[in-house]
Amino acid sequence: MWRGVASEGKHMSAWERETARSERRRPARETGGIENLGNSCYIAASLQLLRSMRGFVESVHEVSGDEDGKPLLAALGEFFRSDASELSASGVKREMGRVRDEYGEFDQHDAMEFMTQMLDTIEREMGDDAAHCPSRQNFAWRIEHALSCVSCGERSVMDESMYMLTLQLIIDENESVDALLDRYFIPEKLERKCSCGCLFAISTRQIVSEPKFLLLHLKRFNAVIARGVLRLQKLTASIRLPSKMSLMHAGSAAAEIVVPKSSGDDSDLEHANNASKSSPDTPGVKRHNTRSVAATRPFDLLAVISHHGNTVELGHFVAHIRERKSKAWKTYDDERVTSYVARDELIFNSLQEFERECYVVAYERDDNENLRQGNAQIF
Numbered sequence: 001m002w003r004g005v006a007s008e009g010k011h012m013s014a015w016e017r018e019t020a021r022s023e024r025r026r027p028a029r030e031t032g033g034i035e036n037l038g039n040s041c042y043i044a045a046s047l048q049l050l051r052s053m054r055g056f057v058e059s060v061h062e063v064s065g066d067e068d069g070k071p072l073l074a075a076l077g078e079f080f081r082s083d084a085s086e087l088s089a090s091g092v093k094r095e096m097g098r099v100r101d102e103y104g105e106f107d108q109h110d111a112m113e114f115m116t117q118m119l120d121t122i123e124r125e126m127g128d129d130a131a132h133c134p135s136r137q138n139f140a141w142r143i144e145h146a147l148s149c150v151s152c153g154e155r156s157v158m159d160e161s162m163y164m165l166t167l168q169l170i171i172d173e174n175e176s177v178d179a180l181l182d183r184y185f186i187p188e189k190l191e192r193k194c195s196c197g198c199l200f201a202i203s204t205r206q207i208v209s210e211p212k213f214l215l216l217h218l219k220r221f222n223a224v225i226a227r228g229v230l231r232l233q234k235l236t237a238s239i240r241l242p243s244k245m246s247l248m249h250a251g252s253a254a255a256e257i258v259v260p261k262s263s264g265d266d267s268d269l270e271h272a273n274n275a276s277k278s279s280p281d282t283p284g285v286k287r288h289n290t291r292s293v294a295a296t297r298p299f300d301l302l303a304v305i306s307h308h309g310n311t312v313e314l315g316h317f318v319a320h321i322r323e324r325k326s327k328a329w330k331t332y333d334d335e336r337v338t339s340y341v342a343r344d345e346l347i348f349n350s351l352q353e354f355e356r357e358c359y360v361v362a363y364e365r366d367d368n369e370n371l372r373q374g375n376a377q378i379f
């Protein structure tokens with residue numbers, strides 16, 4: 001018996017050696033997933049997105065040691081410091097439950113709203129210390145929104161600040177995210193009564209300062225009224241996400257554009273051009289046929305939150321994150337972390353799966369890139 005076992009042992013050891021070799025070939029189990037606490041995929045996807053942003057994580061660590069009066073920052077700092085193979089979002093959930101009761105419960109919520117609430121809460125916890133506020137330091141967009149009377153040119157300017165820019169999709173229209181950004185910054189004619197008696201104004205937006213991380217919310221849920229009941233309809237448009245993008249043609253150029261002469265069917269816009277030309281604080285109006293505005297840095301696609309399903313209440317959020325060193329993508333679906341295999345990426349130069357379901361998209365400013373001047377062409 002003993003001998004039998006011994007000889008079997010010998011036989012097994014050869015088999016075991018082979019098994020051990022194939023185990024080594026098999027990829028190790030991926031770590032870094034987040035335990036599902038009950039419909040908490042919106043929290044997990046948001047935290048994976050934030051965890052992928054090194055600049056944000058560092059600025060949280062800088063301020064989260066001083067825990068008095070900063071309970072969310074303390075919970076976030078603890079979350080980011082954890083090296084457990086499976087992470088827990090319970091501290092962040094507990095603190096956000098104090099901000100809004102429903103986050104303490106176990107129903108599904110919107111990842112975009114949750115993330116915005118977190119960034120606002122961090123801002124409140126930082127109070128007057130804007131210089132060290134992780135939300136402001138990393139995500140704040142400042143946009144100047146001007147309204148110019150189409151008749152007398154009188155101009156009023158508002159400052160708009162935000163952490164996440166919402167881009168409206170058009171039902172079933174497939175577009176690129178930079179085309180959506182362009183559309184956001186196109187001047188438009190609005191109804192607005194001026195003291196001169198004119199009823200219309202031209203609205204223009206210009207980026208005053210760009211964030212380190214662009215957070216873009218693709219508005220896939222449209223409010224529609226069906227048989228007298230308001231409901232949210234999900235838009236299924238595929239949105240192409242270029243791996244590099246620039247804001248040059250979007251906001252920073254917007255002050256200089258109004259509308260090319262070739263679209264001469266809108267004489268009000270032409271008129272507004274002429275009116276604003278006479279204003280001393282407005283740069284000369286140029287045609288929008290160049291990207292040679294201010295030097296700017298390109299942004300790299302870093303992370304995407306996808307939404308699967310037809311409604312916010314029943315859907316599921318998943319995060320896709322690009323690894324910093326390997327540039328390979330990983331998918332974070334609550335506890336499960338898997339390598340993402342981009343389909344036909346070489347053929348289409350595009351990440352097909354993300355584009356159908358992408359909901360929140362994050363780009364990171366490439367601060368290592370040399371400043372690009374003139375007619376930089378980065379695509």
Ligand SMILES: [Zn+2]
Nearest residue numbers: 149152194196
């Ligand atoms: Zn007027």
